Amino acid sequence: MMMNGKDDYIIEVNHVSMCFNAAKEKVDNFKEYIIRLATRKLYFDEFWVLNEISFKVKYGEVLGIVGYNGAGKSTLLKIIAGVMKPSKGSVIRKGSMAPLIELGAGFDMDLSARENIYLNGAILGHSRKYISDKFEQIIDFSELHSFIDMPLKNYSSGMTARLGFAIATITEPDILIIDEILAVGDFKFQQKCHDKISSMLDNNTTVIIVSHSIDQIESLCTHAIWLENGDIKLMGDAKNICKQYRLS
Amino acid sequence: MLIQPIKNFNKYRFLLQELVLRDVKLKYRRSVLGIFWSLLNPLLTMTVITIIFSQLFRFDVPNYHLYILTGIVLFSFHSEATTSAMNSILNNSGLIKKVYIPKYILVFAKTASSLVNLGFSVIAIFVILLFSDVKFTLINLMFPLPLLYLFIFATGIGLILSVYTVFFRDLAHLYTVGLTAWMYLTPIIYPIEIVPEKFHFIVKTINPLYYFLLCFREIILYSQPPSLQLHFSCLSIALFTFIVGLYVFFKNQDRFILHI
Ligand SMILES: Nc1ncnc2c1ncn2[C@@H]1O[C@H](COP(=O)(O)OP(=O)(O)OP(=O)(O)O)[C@@H](O)[C@H]1O
Ligand SMILES: [Mg+2]
Numbered sequence: 001m002m003m004n005g006k007d008d009y010i011i012e013v014n015h016v017s018m019c020f021n022a023a024k025e026k027v028d029n030f031k032e033y034i035i036r037l038a039t040r041k042l043y044f045d046e047f048w049v050l051n052e053i054s055f056k057v058k059y060g061e062v063l064g065i066v067g068y069n070g071a072g073k074s075t076l077l078k079i080i081a082g083v084m085k086p087s088k089g090s091v092i093r094k095g096s097m098a099p100l101i102e103l104g105a106g107f108d109m110d111l112s113a114r115e116n117i118y119l120n121g122a123i124l125g126h127s128r129k130y131i132s133d134k135f136e137q138i139i140d141f142s143e144l145h146s147f148i149d150m151p152l153k154n155y156s157s158g159m160t161a162r163l164g165f166a167i168a169t170i171t172e173p174d175i176l177i178i179d180e181i182l183a184v185g186d187f188k189f190q191q192k193c194h195d196k197i198s199s200m201l202d203n204n205t206t207v208i209i210v211s212h213s214i215d216q217i218e219s220l221c222t223h224a225i226w227l228e229n230g231d232i233k234l235m236g237d238a239k240n241i242c243k244q245y246r247l248s
Numbered sequence: 249m250l251i252q253p254i255k256n257f258n259k260y261r262f263l264l265q266e267l268v269l270r271d272v273k274l275k276y277r278r279s280v281l282g283i284f285w286s287l288l289n290p291l292l293t294m295t296v297i298t299i300i301f302s303q304l305f306r307f308d309v310p311n312y313h314l315y316i317l318t319g320i321v322l323f324s325f326h327s328e329a330t331t332s333a334m335n336s337i338l339n340n341s342g343l344i345k346k347v348y349i350p351k352y353i354l355v356f357a358k359t360a361s362s363l364v365n366l367g368f369s370v371i372a373i374f375v376i377l378l379f380s381d382v383k384f385t386l387i388n389l390m391f392p393l394p395l396l397y398l399f400i401f402a403t404g405i406g407l408i409l410s411v412y413t414v415f416f417r418d419l420a421h422l423y424t425v426g427l428t429a430w431m432y433l434t435p436i437i438y439p440i441e442i443v444p445e446k447f448h449f450i451v452k453t454i455n456p457l458y459y460f461l462l463c464f465r466e467i468i469l470y471s472q473p474p475s476l477q478l479h480f481s482c483l484s485i486a487l488f489t490f491i492v493g494l495y496v497f498f499k500n501q502d503r504f505i506l507h508i
Contacts, residue, residue, distance in 0.1 A: 021506045030418045082348040085502040102346035110274055119270060122263040123347055 009092075010175060010206045011057040011080065016089035018075055018230075022047030049075050050086070050230045057223075062207045064221035064238055066214065066245050071227040073210045077101055077179050080208065095174030095206075098124075100181050104164030109153040113144060113163055116152055120167050134170040141192070142166035158185045169196055176200055178209040218242045253350075260350050267357035272364050286368030290321050291376070297437055309439050311380055311469060314373070318465050319436030321369045322395075326402050326457060327427050329362035333406025334413050334423060341508035351501050352494070355410050359403045366395065373468065385471045393479070394463035400486035401456060407493030411500045414507050434458060456485045 022045040049072045057063055065073050079086050081099040106123045107116050117138055121131035139145055142162040152160060162185050178197070185193070201207060201220065211217055217224060217238060224241035226234040234241055276282040294317040302312060309315045336354040337344070344351060370391065377384065413419045433450060434457045435443075443451055451458050459482050466472045 030416055030422075033416065083346065084505045099347065105346035106340075106343045108270060108274075111270065115270070115273075119266045122260075122266040123343070123349055125259050125263075125349075127262050128265070 008058055009056045010059050010061075010094050011208070012092040013053055013055050013076075013080065014090050014092070016050055016053045016076070016079060016086040016091065017048060018050040018072070018079060018084075019087040020047045020049055021045060048230060050079075052089070053230075053232060054089075055225060055232070055235060057206060057208065060204045060206055061223055062201060062209065062221045064217035064224040064241075065208065065210045065227060066212075066217060066224060066241065067227035067233075072230045073227055074101070074179055076227070077177055077208065077210060081177050093175065096171070097175040097177065098168060098171050098173035099177045100165070100168050101177060101179040103168055103181055104160055107152055107160065107164070110151060112149045112151055113155070114148050116163070117167060120164070121170075124168065124171075126171075138163075138166045138170060141169075141196075143189075158189070161185055162189055165193055165196075169200070172200075172203065172205075174206060176205050176207045178207065178211075180210055180212065214242050214246055256350055260353055263349060264353050264357055264360065267353070268360045268364065271357065271361035275361075275365075283368055286365050287372040287375075290317060290324065290369050291372050293320050294376075301437055305438075307437075307439055307442065311382055314376060314380055314382065314469055315439070315465065316437055317373055317376060318468055319434070319461060321366070321373060322398060322461055322464060323431060323434060323436055323457070324369070325362055325366040325395075326398060327431070328365065329359040329399075329402040330405045330409060331423070331427070332358040332362065333403070334409035334420060336406075337410045337414050337504060338417075338508060344504060344508060351504065352407065352497055355406050355497070356403060359399065359406050362402075363395075363399050370395070377468065382469060383471055387467060387471045387473055390467045390473065391464065394460050394467065394474075394482065397463070397482040397486040398457075398460040400490045401460065404486070404489030404491070404493035407490075407497045411496050414500075414504050430455070430457070434461065436461075456489075459485065 053076065065076065067073050075084075077099075078084050078101060080091055080093065081097065081101060082091075082093075083099075083101070104116075104120060106120055108119060111119065117135065118128060118131055121134075122128070139148060142159075142165070144159060144163060147155070147159065152163075155163075165181065165185075176197075181193075197220075207220075209217070209220065221238040223236065224238040225232055226241050226245055234244060276285075279285060281288065294313055297316050297320070298313040301307065301316075333355045336358045337351065340354050343349070343354075377388070409419065409423060433455050435451065440448070440451060440458075459478065463474045463478050463482050466474045466478075
């Protein structure tokens with residue numbers, strides 16, 4: 001890969017801040033809008049979820065992100081994946097990416113699994129031909145051979161999750177972004193997911209992973225970041241961060 | 249500066265296809281008559297209106313039933329396309345929060361699905377044309393042009409509506425009312441000649457649909473190639489609306505996430 005000294009960061013997160021609207025009643029109708037405009041109350045309840053986050057990830061690094069619920073981990077991943085634009089700051093990303101953040105986004109419950117594979121694949125930016133080529137692989141991995149023409153509304157949630165995982169992992173990306181999705185399916189499928197991720201790691205893929213399982217972060221990651229209330233509390237070697245996080 | 253969006257569109261054009269395919273499939277999958285509804289619907293409406301109005305008002309329009317049918321088909325397309333495009337961002341809020349996709353694809357998918365339905369309705373027009381005394385000439389084959397203009401125009405309107413509906417939900421209700429007014433301002437069942445001269449400007453200047461409809465009718469009903477000037481008016485109105493739509497959309501799309 002492009003391993004020349006200057007260019008050896010694959011992801012750069014520069015002063016990223018994210019602000020959501022925490023107004024209890026969002027102003028989304030004209031009456032409200034006019035009243036607020038007249039009374040000069042047309043404000044936006046700012047709610048800063050991330051504050052000035054900066055870090056860089058090198059090629060082949062496996063970065064873990066830990067933190068309590070609501071710390072902003074998923075939001076950060078979504079910003080890196082380009083799902084949302086940060087309110088301030090920027091993200092530079094080089095190379096192809098597979099986001100395993102929300103699996104099966106855009107599944108249509110009225111369509112069969114077969115049709116959903118094409119739909120979800122297209123949502124992830126694949127062409128029809130590419131999905132056709134990988135079709136067998138997706139079915140094999142998800143082990144849903146006999147249910148392939150059943151509408152998705154008749155699937156169990158575990159089966160839907162299997163399908164989502166199988167579609168999301170057909171690519172061989174440069175960057176893999178994982179948000180707590182390894183807890184899907186039964187224990188056998190979980191094992192399979194782990195093996196899949198591990199094999200992707202062996203391919204020198206750069207990975208950012210969010211997990212509440214400290215053991216997982218400790219065993220998989222080289223580096224780690226501890227997020228607390230939208231700030232980086234600690235950053236560095238994974239073993240060290242996990243030790244401190246456990247003590248907290 | 250323009251290369252990046254074009255590359256991106258190229259990558260996601262399969263998504264556009266899949267979304268349209270899904271809409272069309274789901275629309276027709278469960279009904280017995282399926283696709284024929286798109287043919288039957290305008291025909292039935294035409295029959296009802298023709299019977300009522302040819303008894304009541306007796307407008308002096310040759311081939312009055314075809315005059316009505318063309319009006320109904322085009323206006324229904326416009327109304328269906330803009331309304332479904334208007335709701336496309338809100339209805340897909342789950343998707344927008346979860347993955348990156350170019351959001352305008354969602355709007356395009358809705359107007360394109362309506363265009364497919366329009367295709368079936370146009371078949372109905374040609375069926376009626378065969379049984380009327382309108383001469384079928386090669387000029388009739390120009391019919392896709394005004395439909396293309398209208399499609400571009402409706403997509404532009406859809407883009408603008410989809411943005412402001414995210415910020416003001418009331419717009420959805422207002423637009424329903426607006427569409428009714430728009431329908432009466434469009435010469436669908438009445439000929440423009442019955443409108444008093446001094447009100448022509450309302451129909452002609454502030455209602456672009458008039459030009460698309462005129463262009464379509466000249467081709468289908470009167471087998472007359474529309475003047476270059478009419479083509480130019482239609483195309484410039486369509487492109488102008490479309491570009492404004494894209495501008496408004498791109499300007500606001502990053503704020504959707506805060507309001508959906
Ligand atoms: N679309 C949104 N609108 C408003 N607030 C949001 C939105 N998305 C997230 N938030 C808020 O941002 C904060 C961080 O959320 P986030 O999902 O990033 O947390 P997290 O670290 O992933 O938590 P968890 O461990 O529970 O997954 C939360 O307080 C949440 O309420
Ligand atoms: Mg989360």
